[in-house]
Amino acid sequence: MNGIRSSYVYRRAVDRAVRAACVLAAVIALVPLFLVLYYVAVRGIRGLNWAFFTELPKPVGEEGGGAANAIVGSIELVGLACLFGIPLGVLAGVFLAEFGQSSFGRVVRFAADVMAGVPSVTIGIFIYALVVLRTKQFSAYAGGLALAVIMLPTVTRTTEELLKLVPEALREAALGLGVPQWRTTLWVMLRTAAPGVATGIMLAVARVAGETAPLLFTSFNNRFWARGLNEPIASLPVQIYTYAVSPYEDWHRQAWAAALVLVSLVLFLNVAARVLVRNRVGSR
Amino acid sequence: MMGYSSAPIGAREDSEKEVINRQAQSPAALLERQREEVSTANVKMRAGDLRAFFGKAEVIKGISLPFPENKVTAIIGPSGCGKSTFIRCLNRMHEVVPGARAAGEVLLDTDDIYAMDPVRLRRRVGMVFQKPNPFPTMSIRGNVLAGLKLNGIRPDDPDGLAEKTLRQVALWDEVKDGLGRSGMSLSGGQQQRLCIARTLAMEPEVILMDEPCSALDPIATARVEELIHELQKQYTIVIVTHNMQQAARVAQYTAFFYMGELVEHDETNVIFTRPAQARTEDYITGRFG
Numbered sequence: 380m381n382g383i384r385s386s387y388v389y390r391r392a393v394d395r396a397v398r399a400a401c402v403l404a405a406v407i408a409l410v411p412l413f414l415v416l417y418y419v420a421v422r423g424i425r426g427l428n429w430a431f432f433t434e435l436p437k438p439v440g441e442e443g444g445g446a447a448n449a450i451v452g453s454i455e456l457v458g459l460a461c462l463f464g465i466p467l468g469v470l471a472g473v474f475l476a477e478f479g480q481s482s483f484g485r486v487v488r489f490a491a492d493v494m495a496g497v498p499s500v501t502i503g504i505f506i507y508a509l510v511v512l513r514t515k516q517f518s519a520y521a522g523g524l525a526l527a528v529i530m531l532p533t534v535t536r537t538t539e540e541l542l543k544l545v546p547e548a549l550r551e552a553a554l555g556l557g558v559p560q561w562r563t564t565l566w567v568m569l570r571t572a573a574p575g576v577a578t579g580i581m582l583a584v585a586r587v588a589g590e591t592a593p594l595l596f597t598s599f600n601n602r603f604w605a606r607g608l609n610e611p612i613a614s615l616p617v618q619i620y621t622y623a624v625s626p627y628e629d630w631h632r633q634a635w636a637a638a639l640v641l642v643s644l645v646l647f648l649n650v651a652a653r654v655l656v657r658n659r660v661g662s663r
Numbered sequence: 664m665m666g667y668s669s670a671p672i673g674a675r676e677d678s679e680k681e682v683i684n685r686q687a688q689s690p691a692a693l694l695e696r697q698r699e700e701v702s703t704a705n706v707k708m709r710a711g712d713l714r715a716f717f718g719k720a721e722v723i724k725g726i727s728l729p730f731p732e733n734k735v736t737a738i739i740g741p742s743g744c745g746k747s748t749f750i751r752c753l754n755r756m757h758e759v760v761p762g763a764r765a766a767g768e769v770l771l772d773t774d775d776i777y778a779m780d781p782v783r784l785r786r787r788v789g790m791v792f793q794k795p796n797p798f799p800t801m802s803i804r805g806n807v808l809a810g811l812k813l814n815g816i817r818p819d820d821p822d823g824l825a826e827k828t829l830r831q832v833a834l835w836d837e838v839k840d841g842l843g844r845s846g847m848s849l850s851g852g853q854q855q856r857l858c859i860a861r862t863l864a865m866e867p868e869v870i871l872m873d874e875p876c877s878a879l880d881p882i883a884t885a886r887v888e889e890l891i892h893e894l895q896k897q898y899t900i901v902i903v904t905h906n907m908q909q910a911a912r913v914a915q916y917t918a919f920f921y922m923g924e925l926v927e928h929d930e931t932n933v934i935f936t937r938p939a940q941a942r943t944e945d946y947i948t949g950r951f952g
Contacts, residue, residue, distance in 0.1 A: 480761070548796040552858070554759060556810035556865055557786030566813050570800050 423639025426632040449618040459523025464530035472538025495532035503593030517611040522598025526587040537579025541572040581652035591616035707732040707899040713767035737914030745923040754788040789867035795854035797846030804842040810865040832856040852883025872902040
């Protein structure tokens with residue numbers, strides 16, 4: 380009797396200790412995230428004002444000015460990345476899901492997985508050698524291309540995985556109605572997987588929106604409005620980097636503000652993606 | 664002996680002698696006789712020495728079977744006997760599975776379906792599957808018109824067509840106030856009737872049904888069976904079923920498959936009352952399968 384009781388007390392103690400350890404670990408893991416958000420929010424808000432969103436950077440030595448060109452530039456770069464990356468990634472994902480059992484399919488899948496692990500600096504150098512050196516100038520195109528290459532494996536593999544989740548019965552239903560295979564794939568399989576694919580794309584976009592390294596030697600930077608996509612263009616991550624390593628107090632202030640804008644953008648995309656998923660599950 | 668007295672089998676006034684005579688016939692002679700019989704009837708579709716393979720395994724071993732026009736033909740047999748594979752050969756859905764192929768001949772009217780474009784064939788030979796499979800991204804109305812829409816065909820009067828086909832499957836009154844709802848919001852039986860409506864909207868000539876009631880409760884099953892009864896006026900129907908009472912209720916002709924071979928094919932009441940083959944009798948009386 381006493382033995383049972385003491386072993387019960389012992390097990391309860393162990394249970395509590397392990398549970399406490401887990402909670403502690405979770406809290407420690409979350410601390411950096413909240414500290415980053417807190418710091419960026421507190422310090423960024425001080426730098427935010429109307430001019431930040433509407434004005435160009437002031438010449439060195441002058442106070443004030445904004446990062447309007449960097450905000451627009453980031454949006455343009457991410458837009459270009461989507462333009463190149465989404466159609467290619469989705470189609471590659473369709474290929475893998477529909478015909479990926481061949482040995483070529485396995486090679487493509489393996490390549491995509493390897494590419495997902497390549498450091499983004501390397502991809503920047505790759506585009507630098509491939510595009511920037513040949514065209515002899517930094518450009519928004521090169522930057523967009525670098526971001527697209529980073530997006531590609533994520534979009535491809537998400538599309539494949541989500542297409543594989545669509546029940547085969549739907550394919551048979553469509554084929555049984557005399558619908559050609561390509562229409563079945565596009566309008567039944569891909570359409571059914573669309574919310575999930577959209578989520579994957581949004582997460583990929585959120586990731587590349589914050590990439591700095593590949594932009595440093597592809598789109599470079601620009602203190603003015605870019606007059607075209609074949610010119611160097613400003614972007615939020617590169618602007619943050621440039622301002623943060625500068626010696627000027629006012630630039631530090633603006634770097635924090637730019638960081639806040641960037642984090643808000645990425646957070647918004649993430650939350651939007653998650654809401655999309657929840658609505659999809661809820662409608663079932 | 665048969666245990667199917669509740670099933671509406673039409674009594675046939677054959678003499679004892681003819682029954683004995685029929686049972687004495689060899690399978691080959693019987694098939695020959697059947698072939699003659701139906702060659703005079705209006706045959707809508709006909710399989711000739713049809714073989715089907717999954718990789719190297721032969722799962723249909725040379726089956727010849729006619730499908731008379733505006734009649735229901737049931738295919739029965741134990742699990743794994745190749746019933747489903749067989750009807751999937753009739754609209755070339757069999758070959759969609761990787762590694763699967765078919766050999767032999769299937770005629771639709773006078774056209775060899777294996778010389779046709781499978782897409783065109785499947786518009787003439789529609790299919791209803793075992794589990795209801797409405798398109799989850801489409802409304803009820805969208806599901807009915809899905810075959811046309813996915814093929815890029817714009818009907819002149821989509822609403823009229825949707826109403827007509829939903830009335831045909833006796834679903835109109837249940838869904839007319841919510842045509843925009845998701846097809847997935849319906850009950851299993853309603854979903855299956857929706858899937859039949861979707862097939863009808865393509866105006867096929869033949870409808871293949873692969874165990875259409877196996878996922879449904881008895882009430883929903885009864886409704887689908889009534890529907891099959893109605894549909895045979897306009898369509899030629901081939902139905903695979905595990906349920907022998909169902910075959911007896913809905914089909915004029917029944918074929919018994921065993922291990923990828925056709926054991927017996929005859930009018931339904933003959934199969935269920937005086938089967939020529941001992942194996943058929945063993946199966947329908949529940950001695951195996």
